[in-house]
Amino acid sequence: MTAQSAPVKCLVWDLDNTLWEGTLLEGGAGTPFETVRRTIETLDRRGILNSIASKNDYDLAWQRLEEAGLAEYFVIPKIGWWPKSRSVREIAEALKFAPAAVAFVDDQPAERAEVQFHLPEVRCYTAEQVATLTTLSEFTPATATVDSRQRRQMYQAGFRRDAERDGFDGPDHSFLRTLELELRIERASEADLARVEELTARTTQMNTTGVHYPAPTLRGLLDDPRYEVLVATLSDRFGPYGAIGIVLLEKFDTVWHLELFATSCRVVSIGVGGAILDWLSTQAARNNVHLIADFRATDRNRIMEVTYRFAGYTDDPCDCRAELATDGQSLTRLHLLPAVHEPPTTLRLSSVPLSPVQLSATDGTHQ
Structure with a gap:
């Protein structure tokens, strides 16, 4: 995938004569263009963030955006008198995005050239192109998940959370208790398949096998009475974290097989x-x-073996292993004698109850 065809994760907007007609400090700024409003709202629904790099007075510009009902759409706005390449770079760094994942739109050729000179991977667009941006492949994700539709809120909540943590005088576990964390563990539905697939593909460090499960495979597991496809979501008083965990569990008579975590x-x-x-x-x-x-084991997921070991999983032999067929691949199967645990004190947990499978191991072979 080339830089030009890679998906855009954030579009950075100029204001004067790009987002609205006229120059704010000259008293000529009108209401935002309707094509701009539609583009911002469409990108937001697709999970593409919007930000600002404008040479302007911050208070006046932000007031105008609030009056227009657009201020809430922008994350990490950079409104001041420094070079726009600096603003775009700081936005990318704050979001932890590579420059190739960021785009910039400005009516002034000199401003676009200045950004491209210092940040050649950032894609630049003219104000005249705004009306057609949402038709371009780089602004059209393959899927729109529940999480992508609330991505802006997730980032905004994260910034507020980080700011409060920076000002908190105390240990981490005390701060966690102030967050009012809520962890929900539920069975995945058809509507969840896209974000479950995304988690299997994008979580590389915290993935126990590194195996990607495409949506058709996951759909088949949803229909299999032996399987539990579970999705975990997290929220706190600042807002949602979104889907943060998945469990693929195959159930036999005397053993449950944690195929992926x-x-x-x-x-x-x-x-x-x-x-x-x-x-x-x-x-x-x-x-x-x-x-x-x-x-x-992969080249990135060593931490997940540590997580399993810390949770009590061992290499101890057990007759229950005989209930599972081997897949002939290079993997380690860790064993745990389950025990009842009290919920953690730092979060509130709500979940579905799991029940025994009605089929025996002889009703099907392990996939």
């Missing part, structure tokens, strides 16, 4: 991975079954 790197410091594994251990204990978890 993946969590987002964004929630490592919160301890969500351990909370999900403790919940799963509790569910298995209440159903009087053992747990076996697959781990396949």
